[in-house]
Amino acid sequence: MNRYHQRLCRSPDWAAYVADTLVPRALDGVSLGDDVLELGPGYGASTQPLAERTSSLTALESDPKLASRLRGRLGKSVTVVDGDATSMTFGASTFSAVVCFTMLHHLPSGAAQDRIFAEAARVLVPGGVFAGTDSQPGWRFRLIHLADTCNPVDPATLAARLTAAGFGQIKIDASHGPLSFVAQTAAS
Numbered sequence: 001m002n003r004y005h006q007r008l009c010r011s012p013d014w015a016a017y018v019a020d021t022l023v024p025r026a027l028d029g030v031s032l033g034d035d036v037l038e039l040g041p042g043y044g045a046s047t048q049p050l051a052e053r054t055s056s057l058t059a060l061e062s063d064p065k066l067a068s069r070l071r072g073r074l075g076k077s078v079t080v081v082d083g084d085a086t087s088m089t090f091g092a093s094t095f096s097a098v099v100c101f102t103m104l105h106h107l108p109s110g111a112a113q114d115r116i117f118a119e120a121a122r123v124l125v126p127g128g129v130f131a132g133t134d135s136q137p138g139w140r141f142r143l144i145h146l147a148d149t150c151n152p153v154d155p156a157t158l159a160a161r162l163t164a165a166g167f168g169q170i171k172i173d174a175s176h177g178p179l180s181f182v183a184q185t186a187a188s
Contacts, residue, residue: 005148010043018045022101026133026180027053033096037123039085039116039132040103044070050099051078058095060085086115090123098124100132102178105152110161113153117165126188130167133178155179 008014023046036054041047041061047070051057058079061067071080083089085100086107098120107113120130134153155174158181162170167183174180 009045015043015045015048018101019049022046022133022178023049025176026101026131026178026182027099030097030129030131030182032099032129032131033125035095036097036099037090037095039098039100039120040106041070041080041101042066042103044073046099046101047074047078054097060088085119086112088119088123092122093125093128094123095128096125097129097131099130102133102135104132104134106149107151108149109151113151114161114165117162117167121166121185124185126185128185129182130162130184131180131182133180135178136174153179 032054034055036050036057038047038050038057038059041059042063043066044059047057047059051074056079057077058081059067059070060081060083061070062082062084064082067080067082070078074080100116104113104116107116117130124130136155137152155172158172158179159170162181162183166185168186170181170183172179172181
């Protein structure tokens with residue numbers, strides 16, 4: 001991420017927006033269960049509000065510096081794991097929910113996003129929930145991402161991509177700015 005983007009993502013204003021608006025809107029009416037996995041928490045704006053919604057939260061972060069920073073900030077309230085969400089080391093059927101907030105566009109390709117979708121389906125228990133958000137393109141969004149990896153998810157193709165990964169009961173909403181989605185794995 002460029003320096004401006006880094007500063008924005010670790011700012012108190014961004015953390016307040018994520019905690020007060022983004023997470024509540026995306027998870028309205030969604031039951032996460034007791035064992036939640038957050039993918040790509042970055043600076044952790046969504047991690048604290050998520051920790052308040054579940055009894056066990058694991059955060060998987062690919063950047064070792066950000067993972068270490070999160071561990072120092074959150075202590076033992078959240079398990080922070082260094083790792084790649086496109087190739088998770090967790091066993092199958094480990095988590096009741098997998099969530100990700102404004103991170104999918106940081107992946108270099110649609111294929112990498114699809115690997116995350118497949119991995120999320122693999123680590124979820126039957127009937128588990130996959131939910132999250134991604135930012136939608138606009139002039140300000142593009143400016144913030146100058147010289148960054150920026151590959152926003154297309155709302156028009158997301159349902160088919162989630163279905164291909166093994167999800168059903170898919171709900172997608174792009175009417176309030178950021179794209180939000182909720183999907184479930186098949187119940188056993």
